Amino acid sequence: VAKMRNLVLVAVILQLALIEGKTENYEFGDIISFERSCPCTDMTYKHFAIYVGDTKLDGKKAGQDIFQRSVDLLITDLLHYIRKLYCIFEKLEDEHKSRSKINIERKDNYFDSVLKPGTKEEIIKRIKEKKGKCGVYNPINNNCEHVATYIRYGERFSLQNGTSFEKKFQEIDKARAAKKNMKAKLLEIKTEMECLICRHKKG
Numbered sequence: 520v521a522k523m524r525n526l527v528l529v530a531v532i533l534q535l536a537l538i539e540g541k542t543e544n545y546e547f548g549d550i551i552s553f554e555r556s557c558p559c560t561d562m563t564y565k566h567f568a569i570y571v572g573d574t575k576l577d578g579k580k581a582g583q584d585i586f587q588r589s590v591d592l593l594i595t596d597l598l599h600y601i602r603k604l605y606c607i608f609e610k611l612e613d614e615h616k617s618r619s620k621i622n623i624e625r626k627d628n629y630f631d632s633v634l635k636p637g638t639k640e641e642i643i644k645r646i647k648e649k650k651g652k653c654g655v656y657n658p659i660n661n662n663c664e665h666v667a668t669y670i671r672y673g674e675r676f677s678l679q680n681g682t683s684f685e686k687k688f689q690e691i692d693k694a695r696a697a698k699k700n701m702k703a704k705l706l707e708i709k710t711e712m713e714c715l716i717c718r719h720k721k722g
């Protein structure tokens with residue numbers, strides 16, 4: 520019984536540590552990824568944001584602690600949907616309310632071992648550059664991951680690593696490098712966007 524109690528205690532402590540660590544672990548400029556599931560398929564994709572914490576920045580309101588290409592799910596038609604995918608400051612806690620069945624959040628500075636992250640000044644400059652004007656959303660060339668990697672590293676990438684779209688993004692990269700088959704690959708891809716549209720339809 521004592522052993523059992525100890526186990527439970529350890530579990531509780533671990534859990535507390537996990538919950539507490541969640542936001543306190545982030546530093547300015549960290550990439551946060553949210554692995555999410557599509558509501559009408561088993562596919563997964565990753566949403567990305569940049570942690571900015573309580574650093575004072577132009578246009579950032581109290582409580583807003585992330586910068587991201589936001590997804591507005593209440594828009595009624597595709598064109599408006601696309602236009603509303605602005606890059607703005609928002610609250611991390613709102614991302615915890617995602618309706619996705621899976622929503623695995625983690626610090627995801629995945630190119631730190633090969634690329635130098637920008638300084639705080641550089642990151643602030645890139646946020647200013649992208650705020651409200653990060654171009655038309657495109658799941659393949661200009662998605663939330665491109666924005667996050669640009670802000671942190673100054674270079675745009677989308678790997679969708681560990682998701683249902685990972686292989687497709689690798690194929691697109693290869694096709695792009697070889698400068699051929701691009702069109703076929705683009706037609707072939709089942710995109711993050713399809714997933715989001717589906718989510719939208721389901722309300």
Ligand SMILES: *[C@@H]1O[C@H](CO)[C@@H](O)[C@H](O)[C@H]1NC(C)=O
Pocket residue numbers: 629630678680681
């Ligand atoms: C991709 O994900 C795998 C685990 O699924 C991990 O080992 C690898 O480091 C990741 N690569 C990048 C670039 O994030």
